[in-house]
Amino acid sequence: MKIGILGLGKMGEALVMGIRHSAETISWKLTATTRSKESAKKGGIALGIPVHSDNARLTTESDVIILCVKPSQTESVLREISPLLTKKKLLISVAASITTEEMEEWITHRCPVIRSMPNTPAIIREGMTVLSSGSDATDAHLKLAEKIFRLVGQTAIIEEKLMDGATGLSGCGPAYGYLIIEALSEAGVKVGLPRDKSILLAAQTLLGAAKMVIERGVHPAALKDEVTTPAGCTIDGLMALEEGRLRVTLIKAVLAATAKSEKLRAER
Ligand SMILES: NC(=O)c1ccc[n+]([C@@H]2O[C@H](COP(=O)([O-])OP(=O)(O)OC[C@H]3O[C@@H](n4cnc5c(N)ncnc54)[C@H](OP(=O)(O)O)[C@@H]3O)[C@@H](O)[C@H]2O)c1
Numbered sequence: 001m002k003i004g005i006l007g008l009g010k011m012g013e014a015l016v017m018g019i020r021h022s023a024e025t026i027s028w029k030l031t032a033t034t035r036s037k038e039s040a041k042k043g044g045i046a047l048g049i050p051v052h053s054d055n056a057r058l059t060t061e062s063d064v065i066i067l068c069v070k071p072s073q074t075e076s077v078l079r080e081i082s083p084l085l086t087k088k089k090l091l092i093s094v095a096a097s098i099t100t101e102e103m104e105e106w107i108t109h110r111c112p113v114i115r116s117m118p119n120t121p122a123i124i125r126e127g128m129t130v131l132s133s134g135s136d137a138t139d140a141h142l143k144l145a146e147k148i149f150r151l152v153g154q155t156a157i158i159e160e161k162l163m164d165g166a167t168g169l170s171g172c173g174p175a176y177g178y179l180i181i182e183a184l185s186e187a188g189v190k191v192g193l194p195r196d197k198s199i200l201l202a203a204q205t206l207l208g209a210a211k212m213v214i215e216r217g218v219h220p221a222a223l224k225d226e227v228t229t230p231a232g233c234t235i236d237g238l239m240a241l242e243e244g245r246l247r248v249t250l251i252k253a254v255l256a257a258t259a260k261s262e263k264l265r266a267e268r
Contacts, residue, residue, distance in 0.1 A: 003148070004062030005032035006077065007069035008043045008051055011094050014122040015066060016047050018152035021125065025151065033058045059084040064144065067093040071268075074098050078106040085111035090141050092148070094118055096167060097265040100134030100160060112137040114145045117163060117171050118152065127153030128170040132160035154214075164265070168258030176253055181206060 003019065005012040012032060019025050030049045034040045037053055044051035052058075059065055059081040069077050074095045085091065085107055092114045093103060103113045113134035121127045129149040133142050142157060149155045158166055181202045188198025213220050228234045241247075 001027075001064065002029045002031070002062045004058040004065045005030065006055055006058060006065055006067050006081075007073070008032040008034050008039065008047075009068060009070075010120070011118060011122070012066070012068035013043070013047065014118070014120070014127070014152055015068070015148070016049060018122065018125050018127075019148065020047075020049075022151045031058055031061065055081050056084055059089075062089065064090045064092065064148070066148070067091060067095060069095065071095045071098050074103070075106055078103060082107040082110055087111060087136075090114065090137070090144060092116055092145050096171070097261065097268065099265075100132065100137075104134055104136070109136060112141050114141060115160065115163065116145065116149060117166055118149065119170050120174050122149075122152035125152050128173075129153060129155045130158045130163065130166040130170065131155060132158055132163060164261040165254075165258045167261040168254045168256070171261075172254075172257045176250065177206065 005016060008016070016030055016032065019028060019030060032040075032043060032047075032049060032051045033053055033055050034043055034051060035053065040051040040053050055077065065081070065085075067074065067077065074093065087110070089111045091103070091107065091111050094116050096117065098115070100113050100115050103115070107113070114137050115132050115134070116129050118127050118129040122129070127149075129152070131142065131145050131149065146155045146157070156166075181199065184202035184205070185195065185198040188201055189195055193201065209220075209223070212218070212223055216223070224238075228238065
Protein backbone atom coordinates (compact mmCIF):
# COMPACT_ATOMS: atom_id res chain seq x y z
CA MET A 1 0.00 0.00 0.00
CA LYS A 2 1.23 3.49 -0.81
CA ILE A 3 0.56 6.20 1.75
CA GLY A 4 1.07 9.88 0.95
CA ILE A 5 1.38 12.36 3.79
CA LEU A 6 0.32 15.69 2.33
CA GLY A 7 1.90 18.25 4.71
CA LEU A 8 4.85 16.89 6.66
CA GLY A 9 4.56 19.10 9.76
CA LYS A 10 4.38 17.97 13.40
CA MET A 11 1.37 15.69 12.94
CA GLY A 12 2.57 14.32 9.61
CA GLU A 13 5.96 13.49 11.13
CA ALA A 14 4.31 11.71 14.09
CA LEU A 15 2.36 9.54 11.66
CA VAL A 16 5.44 8.73 9.58
CA MET A 17 7.37 7.73 12.71
CA GLY A 18 4.53 5.50 13.96
CA ILE A 19 4.03 3.80 10.61
CA ARG A 20 7.76 3.25 10.11
CA HIS A 21 8.16 1.61 13.53
CA SER A 22 5.65 -1.12 12.80
CA ALA A 23 6.94 -4.38 11.35
CA GLU A 24 3.42 -5.04 10.04
CA THR A 25 3.72 -2.11 7.64
CA ILE A 26 7.16 -2.97 6.31
CA SER A 27 5.79 -3.23 2.77
CA TRP A 28 3.91 0.09 2.98
CA LYS A 29 5.55 2.81 0.93
CA LEU A 30 5.56 6.27 2.48
CA THR A 31 5.96 9.55 0.64
CA ALA A 32 5.30 13.09 1.86
CA THR A 33 5.04 16.62 0.59
CA THR A 34 5.66 20.04 2.12
CA ARG A 35 4.94 23.50 0.74
CA SER A 36 8.59 24.61 0.55
CA LYS A 37 11.46 22.72 -1.06
CA GLU A 38 13.60 23.56 1.98
CA SER A 39 11.20 21.75 4.40
CA ALA A 40 11.02 18.84 1.96
CA LYS A 41 14.79 18.46 1.97
CA LYS A 42 14.96 18.69 5.79
CA GLY A 43 12.05 16.25 6.28
CA GLY A 44 13.47 13.75 3.81
CA ILE A 45 16.84 13.69 5.57
CA ALA A 46 15.30 13.49 9.06
CA LEU A 47 12.80 10.73 8.26
CA GLY A 48 14.50 8.80 5.46
CA ILE A 49 11.46 8.80 3.14
CA PRO A 50 10.96 10.56 -0.21
CA VAL A 51 9.70 14.11 0.46
CA HIS A 52 9.00 16.64 -2.30
CA SER A 53 6.62 19.52 -3.01
CA ASP A 54 4.54 18.02 -5.83
CA ASN A 55 1.05 17.33 -4.40
CA ALA A 56 -0.23 16.15 -7.79
CA ARG A 57 2.46 13.46 -7.99
CA LEU A 58 1.86 12.40 -4.39
CA THR A 59 -1.90 12.09 -5.03
CA THR A 60 -1.48 10.12 -8.23
CA GLU A 61 1.03 7.71 -6.66
CA SER A 62 -0.79 7.09 -3.33
CA ASP A 63 -3.62 4.71 -2.36
CA VAL A 64 -4.23 6.64 0.87
CA ILE A 65 -3.65 10.38 1.15
CA ILE A 66 -3.38 11.72 4.70
CA LEU A 67 -3.97 15.45 4.64
CA CYS A 68 -1.94 17.09 7.41
CA VAL A 69 -1.95 20.77 6.43
CA LYS A 70 -3.41 23.56 8.60
CA PRO A 71 -7.22 23.96 8.52
CA SER A 72 -6.86 27.27 6.64
CA GLN A 73 -4.81 25.54 3.91
CA THR A 74 -7.18 22.60 3.49
CA GLU A 75 -9.66 23.98 0.94
CA SER A 76 -7.07 25.19 -1.57
CA VAL A 77 -5.03 21.96 -1.32
CA LEU A 78 -8.14 19.81 -1.78
CA ARG A 79 -9.34 21.83 -4.77
CA GLU A 80 -5.81 21.49 -6.22
CA ILE A 81 -5.70 17.66 -5.95
CA SER A 82 -9.41 17.01 -6.55
CA PRO A 83 -9.13 16.09 -10.27
CA LEU A 84 -6.52 13.44 -9.39
CA LEU A 85 -8.57 11.72 -6.69
CA THR A 86 -10.53 8.56 -7.55
CA LYS A 87 -13.07 6.29 -5.84
CA LYS A 88 -10.27 3.72 -5.35
CA LYS A 89 -8.25 6.07 -3.13
CA LEU A 90 -8.94 7.11 0.47
CA LEU A 91 -8.51 10.65 1.79
CA ILE A 92 -7.99 11.04 5.54
CA SER A 93 -7.83 14.53 7.00
CA VAL A 94 -6.41 15.49 10.40
CA ALA A 95 -7.41 19.15 10.04
CA ALA A 96 -9.31 20.44 13.06
CA SER A 97 -12.83 21.77 12.41
CA ILE A 98 -13.02 20.87 8.68
CA THR A 99 -16.10 18.68 8.18
CA THR A 100 -16.40 15.70 5.85
CA GLU A 101 -19.29 17.52 4.12
CA GLU A 102 -17.02 20.47 3.30
CA MET A 103 -14.26 18.19 2.06
CA GLU A 104 -16.70 16.22 -0.10
CA GLU A 105 -17.89 19.48 -1.63
CA TRP A 106 -14.32 20.65 -2.38
CA ILE A 107 -13.34 17.34 -4.00
CA THR A 108 -16.78 16.93 -5.64
CA HIS A 109 -17.24 13.44 -4.13
CA ARG A 110 -14.39 12.03 -6.21
CA CYS A 111 -13.03 9.88 -3.37
CA PRO A 112 -14.12 8.55 0.06
CA VAL A 113 -13.24 10.83 2.98
CA ILE A 114 -12.50 10.21 6.65
CA ARG A 115 -12.03 12.93 9.25
CA SER A 116 -9.72 12.34 12.20
CA MET A 117 -8.66 14.19 15.33
CA PRO A 118 -5.39 12.85 16.73
CA ASN A 119 -3.43 14.35 19.65
CA THR A 120 0.25 15.14 20.13
CA PRO A 121 1.28 12.04 22.15
CA ALA A 122 1.00 10.35 18.73
CA ILE A 123 4.64 11.49 18.48
CA ILE A 124 5.57 8.77 21.03
CA ARG A 125 2.87 6.39 19.73
CA GLU A 126 0.61 7.04 22.74
CA GLY A 127 -1.88 9.21 20.88
CA MET A 128 -5.67 9.15 21.00
CA THR A 129 -7.34 9.53 17.61
CA VAL A 130 -11.07 9.82 16.99
CA LEU A 131 -12.40 9.06 13.51
CA SER A 132 -15.63 9.80 11.59
CA SER A 133 -16.47 8.73 8.08
CA GLY A 134 -17.86 10.84 5.29
CA SER A 135 -20.88 9.80 3.22
CA ASP A 136 -18.89 7.79 0.64
CA ALA A 137 -16.59 5.95 3.08
CA THR A 138 -17.36 2.29 3.86
CA ASP A 139 -16.59 0.17 6.94
CA ALA A 140 -13.53 -1.12 5.11
CA HIS A 141 -12.24 2.45 4.71
CA LEU A 142 -12.85 3.13 8.41
CA LYS A 143 -11.03 -0.10 9.34
CA LEU A 144 -8.07 0.93 7.22
CA ALA A 145 -7.98 4.38 8.87
CA GLU A 146 -8.12 2.71 12.31
CA LYS A 147 -5.25 0.41 11.34
CA ILE A 148 -3.13 3.41 10.35
CA PHE A 149 -3.87 5.49 13.46
CA ARG A 150 -3.46 2.50 15.83
CA LEU A 151 0.20 2.67 14.87
CA VAL A 152 0.40 5.92 16.87
CA GLY A 153 -1.88 5.01 19.81
CA GLN A 154 -5.53 4.18 20.44
CA THR A 155 -8.49 4.96 18.19
CA ALA A 156 -12.23 5.44 18.63
CA ILE A 157 -14.94 5.86 16.00
CA ILE A 158 -17.45 8.60 16.82
CA GLU A 159 -20.33 10.41 15.16
CA GLU A 160 -19.04 13.51 13.42
CA LYS A 161 -21.33 15.80 15.43
CA LEU A 162 -19.24 14.82 18.51
CA MET A 163 -15.92 15.94 16.99
CA ASP A 164 -15.94 19.31 18.82
CA GLY A 165 -16.42 17.49 22.13
CA ALA A 166 -13.61 15.07 21.31
CA THR A 167 -11.42 18.07 20.44
CA GLY A 168 -12.20 19.57 23.86
CA LEU A 169 -11.41 16.28 25.63
CA SER A 170 -8.64 14.32 23.87
CA GLY A 171 -7.42 16.92 21.36
CA CYS A 172 -6.73 19.55 24.04
CA GLY A 173 -6.41 16.99 26.86
CA PRO A 174 -2.62 16.57 26.84
CA ALA A 175 -2.37 20.21 28.00
CA TYR A 176 -4.73 19.51 30.94
CA GLY A 177 -2.57 16.51 31.86
CA TYR A 178 0.64 18.59 31.76
CA LEU A 179 -0.97 21.22 34.00
CA ILE A 180 -2.00 18.59 36.54
CA ILE A 181 1.50 17.03 36.48
CA GLU A 182 3.03 20.48 36.94
CA ALA A 183 0.73 21.25 39.89
CA LEU A 184 1.41 17.89 41.58
CA SER A 185 5.14 18.39 41.15
CA GLU A 186 4.89 21.84 42.75
CA ALA A 187 3.27 20.09 45.70
CA GLY A 188 6.17 17.66 45.80
CA VAL A 189 8.59 20.58 45.98
CA LYS A 190 6.46 22.11 48.76
CA VAL A 191 6.80 18.94 50.84
CA GLY A 192 10.57 18.88 50.26
CA LEU A 193 11.14 16.63 47.24
CA PRO A 194 13.78 17.71 44.70
CA ARG A 195 12.08 19.17 41.57
CA ASP A 196 13.29 16.52 39.10
CA LYS A 197 12.16 13.66 41.34
CA SER A 198 8.90 15.47 42.02
CA ILE A 199 8.10 15.74 38.28
CA LEU A 200 8.93 12.04 37.80
CA LEU A 201 6.73 11.01 40.76
CA ALA A 202 3.82 13.06 39.44
CA ALA A 203 4.12 11.98 35.78
CA GLN A 204 4.71 8.28 36.44
CA THR A 205 1.83 8.24 38.94
CA LEU A 206 -0.61 9.62 36.36
CA LEU A 207 0.79 7.28 33.68
CA GLY A 208 0.30 4.30 36.03
CA ALA A 209 -3.24 5.40 36.92
CA ALA A 210 -4.15 5.81 33.23
CA LYS A 211 -2.72 2.38 32.39
CA MET A 212 -4.67 0.78 35.28
CA VAL A 213 -7.92 2.16 33.81
CA ILE A 214 -7.12 1.05 30.25
CA GLU A 215 -5.39 -2.29 30.91
CA ARG A 216 -7.66 -3.55 33.71
CA GLY A 217 -10.82 -2.12 32.16
CA VAL A 218 -12.10 -1.15 35.62
CA HIS A 219 -14.12 2.02 36.28
CA PRO A 220 -11.84 4.79 37.65
CA ALA A 221 -14.12 5.28 40.67
CA ALA A 222 -13.61 1.62 41.69
CA LEU A 223 -9.84 1.98 41.31
CA LYS A 224 -9.93 5.17 43.40
CA ASP A 225 -11.79 3.27 46.14
CA GLU A 226 -9.07 0.57 46.07
CA VAL A 227 -6.44 3.19 47.01
CA THR A 228 -8.59 4.85 49.65
CA THR A 229 -8.06 3.11 53.00
CA PRO A 230 -10.65 4.03 55.67
CA ALA A 231 -9.24 6.81 57.85
CA GLY A 232 -6.05 6.76 55.73
CA CYS A 233 -4.12 9.55 53.98
CA THR A 234 -5.78 9.35 50.53
CA ILE A 235 -9.26 10.26 51.76
CA ASP A 236 -7.85 13.49 53.25
CA GLY A 237 -6.22 14.30 49.90
CA LEU A 238 -9.47 13.52 48.04
CA MET A 239 -11.42 15.75 50.43
CA ALA A 240 -9.12 18.65 49.59
CA LEU A 241 -9.70 18.01 45.86
CA GLU A 242 -13.48 17.96 46.37
CA GLU A 243 -13.29 21.21 48.36
CA GLY A 244 -11.29 22.73 45.48
CA ARG A 245 -13.99 21.51 43.05
CA LEU A 246 -11.47 19.67 40.87
CA ARG A 247 -14.11 17.50 39.19
CA VAL A 248 -16.38 20.33 38.14
CA THR A 249 -13.36 22.42 37.11
CA LEU A 250 -12.16 19.67 34.75
CA ILE A 251 -15.67 19.21 33.34
CA LYS A 252 -15.85 22.97 32.73
CA ALA A 253 -12.45 22.91 31.01
CA VAL A 254 -13.69 20.36 28.46
CA LEU A 255 -16.96 22.28 27.97
CA ALA A 256 -15.08 25.56 27.41
CA ALA A 257 -12.71 23.99 24.86
CA THR A 258 -15.65 22.27 23.11
CA ALA A 259 -17.53 25.59 22.89
CA LYS A 260 -14.43 27.27 21.46
CA SER A 261 -14.04 24.54 18.84
CA GLU A 262 -17.70 25.02 17.81
CA LYS A 263 -17.21 28.80 17.68
CA LEU A 264 -14.06 28.56 15.54
CA ARG A 265 -15.91 26.35 13.06
CA ALA A 266 -18.88 28.72 12.95
CA GLU A 267 -16.58 31.71 12.35
CA ARG A 268 -14.79 30.22 9.36
N1 LIG B 1 -0.37 19.58 16.30
C1 LIG B 1 -1.44 19.12 16.96
O1 LIG B 1 -1.52 19.04 18.19
C2 LIG B 1 -2.63 18.63 16.18
C3 LIG B 1 -3.57 17.81 16.80
C4 LIG B 1 -4.66 17.38 16.05
C5 LIG B 1 -4.82 17.78 14.72
N2 LIG B 1 -3.89 18.61 14.19
C6 LIG B 1 -4.08 19.07 12.81
O2 LIG B 1 -2.94 18.71 12.06
C7 LIG B 1 -2.80 19.63 10.99
C8 LIG B 1 -1.33 20.00 10.87
O3 LIG B 1 -0.92 20.57 12.10
P1 LIG B 1 0.65 20.64 12.43
O4 LIG B 1 0.72 21.10 13.84
O5 LIG B 1 1.32 19.38 12.00
O6 LIG B 1 1.06 21.85 11.42
P2 LIG B 1 2.49 22.27 10.88
O7 LIG B 1 3.56 21.70 11.75
O8 LIG B 1 2.45 23.73 10.62
O9 LIG B 1 2.58 21.51 9.47
C9 LIG B 1 1.89 21.87 8.32
C10 LIG B 1 2.62 21.24 7.13
O10 LIG B 1 1.85 21.46 5.97
C11 LIG B 1 2.74 21.81 4.91
N3 LIG B 1 1.99 22.51 3.87
C12 LIG B 1 1.34 23.72 3.94
N4 LIG B 1 0.76 24.01 2.75
C13 LIG B 1 1.07 22.98 1.91
C14 LIG B 1 0.80 22.71 0.56
N5 LIG B 1 0.07 23.54 -0.20
N6 LIG B 1 1.26 21.56 0.03
C15 LIG B 1 1.99 20.68 0.76
N7 LIG B 1 2.29 20.91 2.06
C16 LIG B 1 1.84 22.02 2.63
C17 LIG B 1 3.77 22.66 5.57
O11 LIG B 1 4.94 22.74 4.74
P3 LIG B 1 6.07 23.89 4.98
O12 LIG B 1 6.82 23.42 6.20
O13 LIG B 1 6.88 23.86 3.77
O14 LIG B 1 5.31 25.17 5.21
C18 LIG B 1 3.99 21.84 6.86
O15 LIG B 1 4.90 20.78 6.59
C19 LIG B 1 -3.72 20.82 11.28
O16 LIG B 1 -4.81 20.80 10.40
C20 LIG B 1 -4.19 20.59 12.70
O17 LIG B 1 -5.54 21.00 12.89
C21 LIG B 1 -2.79 19.03 14.85
